[in-house]
Amino acid sequence: MYNLKHRLTRRLVTIAIATWLINSNLSSHHAFADEGMIPISELANGNLSERGIELTATQLFNPDQISLVDGVCRVNGCTGSFVSEQGLIITNHHCAYGAIQKASSTENDYLLNGFKAQTLVDEIPAPDYTVRVTEDYFDVSADVLASVTQGMTFLQRTKAIEKRGKELEATAEKEHPGLRAEVAEMFTGKTYVLFLYTYLKDIRLAFAPPQSVGNFGGEVDNWMWPRHTGDFSFMRAYTAPDGSSATYAANNVPYRPKRMIRIAPQGVQENDTVFLLGYPGKTARHKTASFLSFEQNVRLPAIVELYNWQIDLMTDAGKEDRAIEIKHASRIRGLANVEKRSRGQLKGLRKAGIIRTRTDQESQLQSFIESDSDRRAKYGSLLQEIDATYREIAAAAEFEINLDQLRSASRAFAFGFTLYDAAVERQKEDLDREPDYMDRNWVQTVQQLKTSLADYHAATDAKMLAGMLQRLRKIDASKSNVALAPLIEVPVKIDAVANDLIERTHLGKPSFIDACLDKTPDTLAKIDDPLLQLVVKLYPSYTAMREANKAREGRLSQLYGSLMEIKQQFLATSFVPDANGTLRLTSGTIRRYSPEDAIIKTPITTLGGVIDKTTGTEPFITPDAVIEKYRAGEFGPFRNEQIGDVPVAILYDTDTTGGNSGSPVFNARGELVGVNFDRCFEATINDFAWNKDYSRSIGVDIRYVLWITGIVYGADHLLKEMGVTPAQ
């Protein structure tokens, strides 16, 4: 079906989100960076040559021929690039982390020592990894929105859109065997696109530097510039001998990408044009000032408080026992990453006047609406209604955020919730279930549950549970909650309650979890486990929250749809949609910036800087091999004459967000000069607004990648495979 209207629907997407660049300032050649992650369908309108990009739109993306984007893929939640014809992928060390960790043992600690496969057979399978390659896309907006009928409640509206999406995916997958279909919302409530992907399932680890290189600077340097992290690894995708997607098998063969990305071993210098391709996750550039106020005043401060508490609690627990420290390490890292980003966003929101600017824009829009009676009738109360929705969300937020965190802070509680939720959902028809419990996702959901279970630590969990119950206890809404009220009415000691629950529950035991995975809700509700009982009693609160969120989402979806309409009329132009995990291009230059008065940060760091930062204690350890090559002056062709050193990391003013991890950084000719892995602290605010003065992204310099891989660790065969002449 989709093959037939292929051309037509593709053009529809283009019309829907095309002209957004019309008003852009095209005057300054090298300074052409701007807000906007351009969807691949919009490259023809992207003024590429004004951006300094020497490739044409069709060289970048051409659905009928092979183009640059065919060399770019998604590696789990990250982006990767095919850098050889043998399926070799470069991505971030932090993206390959799970694979390296899983491959490691006490005898072969690849996190500590790094990993190098000398030949293909030495490569280690990474069973939890999939690589996604974009094959095609279609505009399905009309089809999706046709499922919405007059008189539907907001909840019904959301459910209808979700279900129609799932149906379209199922149909498309039937028509394109071997491909996976996914519907993405481009503009909230307005535009929906169905993407077709190849999912490669046999992914293996080919090379990783020690984490003292790949995560040099650790949490201290995270979200920071200057940066000295060699955050890269090489993986390889395999297929069945016939080229079809297959899970691991010994006789599988390297995947042959349609296009390989060429390396530019000479790298870049300051003010050079660069562009990125990648899968940015989520931005909120089209959200209203009331949304930003909610983030600034309610959600972000709550997250910062809750996460700091959990990080401190787990850090303290780890001080007593190295085994516990290891168990909590990746959870702490995850929380710390979001906590620091949230703190940066809070700082940015408070400082940068973003809310004031957006409020001003909305006042102007409101005046425009009210200057015409038809417009007033249709859109007059639009902004007010959006505000009202966020006020409703804010009013419920304290209870809902804490209820939500209860299910995440206490792992045993989380396991119980997943068991019971799965039992309830999996009784429904597949298409009616929450996505995690649909057959296509169920294996992954169970896998995640088991991974998390392996890091369970009862004493920490008791403290987490106590802390969350303590917080919930202080909230008015808890008084009328059947599960929480007993904890409030009687002056019980929460610590004792939590300790008792964790002591008596079996939810931390793999055998118990295994046994519960196939049970019905009724059976689960009868099991004599006190924490599972609490989960069951609180479950209606969670489903109520879920329904309330869908209803708000439905309402906002409709309201934002209208907002886009009237904004387009007002500004007489179109916009680029918020990031949604689909493939985008963003361009800019290698550029310094001034984050504060009297400080300039220049855009290329050096190996000398790595040595300077090295203290010999975490997170600033540098492997002896690196120090030896540095001292011996063995830089091969990767030392830059101008800066007199091997470049390590690069800084550029492109527009990125989470999901751009591993994105290839290209020079003007589309050759690889770096691998994106982070943003600077000031650019955490990118999610809400991009600004040329402080929005900067960070990548590892290809010269450091090649020096570490080839010269320090001797993987010359990989350099050759990528077409790079190894050291002289």
Place this chain on the structure above:
Amino acid sequence: MYNLKHRLTRRLVTIAIATWLINSNLSSHHAFADEGMIPISELANGNLSERGIELTATQLFNPDQISLVDGVCRVNGCTGSFVSEQGLIITNHHCAYGAIQKASSTENDYLLNGFKAQTLVDEIPAPDYTVRVTEDYFDVSADVLASVTQGMTFLQRTKAIEKRGKELEATAEKEHPGLRAEVAEMFTGKTYVLFLYTYLKDIRLAFAPPQSVGNFGGEVDNWMWPRHTGDFSFMRAYTAPDGSSATYAANNVPYRPKRMIRIAPQGVQENDTVFLLGYPGKTARHKTASFLSFEQNVRLPAIVELYNWQIDLMTDAGKEDRAIEIKHASRIRGLANVEKRSRGQLKGLRKAGIIRTRTDQESQLQSFIESDSDRRAKYGSLLQEIDATYREIAAAAEFEINLDQLRSASRAFAFGFTLYDAAVERQKEDLDREPDYMDRNWVQTVQQLKTSLADYHAATDAKMLAGMLQRLRKIDASKSNVALAPLIEVPVKIDAVANDLIERTHLGKPSFIDACLDKTPDTLAKIDDPLLQLVVKLYPSYTAMREANKAREGRLSQLYGSLMEIKQQFLATSFVPDANGTLRLTSGTIRRYSPEDAIIKTPITTLGGVIDKTTGTEPFITPDAVIEKYRAGEFGPFRNEQIGDVPVAILYDTDTTGGNSGSPVFNARGELVGVNFDRCFEATINDFAWNKDYSRSIGVDIRYVLWITGIVYGADHLLKEMGVTPAQ
């Protein structure tokens, strides 16, 4: 007597330390900054024009006529400048802090609100302040060293030099009534100079900004660049109506300085030449690698640990009670200042390879010594003997540092020590006493004791005492100590002992201290006060330590004297002596620097930066008056067109150290463009080594001084008095 050989002796100084600049690199005009605080006697050899200074040596300093240095004075431990013919002095806010604090009350909180005297009669006396003006100087090296005879022990040597110095001072003061004489050691064990000073004793406060301006950034920004602190205040010196030095009297008149320093309201820009005059306290550039190792491995780590412990203890105590917080504030500030500097020095010593460089230099020197049999005979074991002395100091250090800290951490113990030490010393002839107890210093010593007594807090003192006894208890040397052994042999609880001592002692009571000030040692030893008894029992340990230190000092003095001799032969040049609190000139340029890879710090901060840093909570509060004038754009002539803002602080690569606080920063023509108040963190290492790459000092920009004083706080009369046209 000195008047007669005035010419001769002055020339002697010149010969002794003259040719040190011979080997300097004179090629680059604007880049001419170097290690070296040039003594005023050496300006003729200072290559002033190569330094970009447009004044001649005699315009800067001329003992027979009025010159620029006559406009510079010492204000207690700081430097100041006379900026009007009416004795108006500009110095740092932190230098005037004691005067502002003393003048403040709950009703008139000048620390909080700032202070402005509208007329002379409104100026508030600062009885604890003296201003010192250099009048003349003489080389007394031969005379001083004549007191040393063959066969003296090192202790006898030190005492002989000290006593001869005191005699020369007494004689000179008799010959120059009204002046104060002070002998300063220029090169350790080699060169001694007698300075004659006028001491002005009626000093008054004329203007101070609120401390939220004068100490903006507080401890967080201390030792840091970029800086946004308006660290300046105006004081005024008064004399008797006949012009002679006198203590406060209502009919005193403003002091008429021989020379006033002219203001340059147009300020400076990046790469402009600047020079400073001031009284740098102490540097250790001529000390050996073994001294630096002692600092790095023993003394600095001990200080950092001890001070951090005391700061934390007092900070915690202050959390409970605002009154206690205030009591501890200035003591915390003092400790924190030294702690951060020590930390910076440790970091610098570890990183900068200073010890390695110095060791290399010493190896070369040793080879030079051994290449000639005469040299070998005379100097062969020199470096070895110096090393041995530092090893001896290091071996005793743990006990001595902790014994010394006991006398400072516990104030009650310190008061008891001063009482008993004074009683012992004041029984001796005046010239034989420790300087603090000589008649000329006794009033000040008592004053300091009373100031410290006002901030006494028993609960904190008990914890300090317990902590120090705990530390001493763990040291081997304590076992054989008659006072400490009882605390070690029996397993007593130190906390209980300390609490009991503090509870029962009267040493925190002003009346008790007053009553004890005139008592003999025997009488004090009989008083039934348990802490005073402990002091008396430990006193022999303190005198033993004092004698040991004098003996080591005597030995080092002689050894360093020889080291200077042979170094001079080896390098075929002379050197500038280490700083010793005497007047020096240092020059350089307004200059950016790169403290680490990919970071550049530019050398002029702005008012916009103050506003950016302002959070509304300590230490980043900005007065409403400042914010209002900023918002209103009322910058008068003090906004710089080029940077589009009012400059706030400036950075320059001159060579400064502690004691340079308040030093005038001059432009090439000798006009005032700033007031020095700090160094950047990397430059804490200045005390051990100066480096053009990271040695940077910090001053408040004269444009900020004038904007705050004139435009924000309306003290136009002061601007007029300084010859500056106030705002248009």
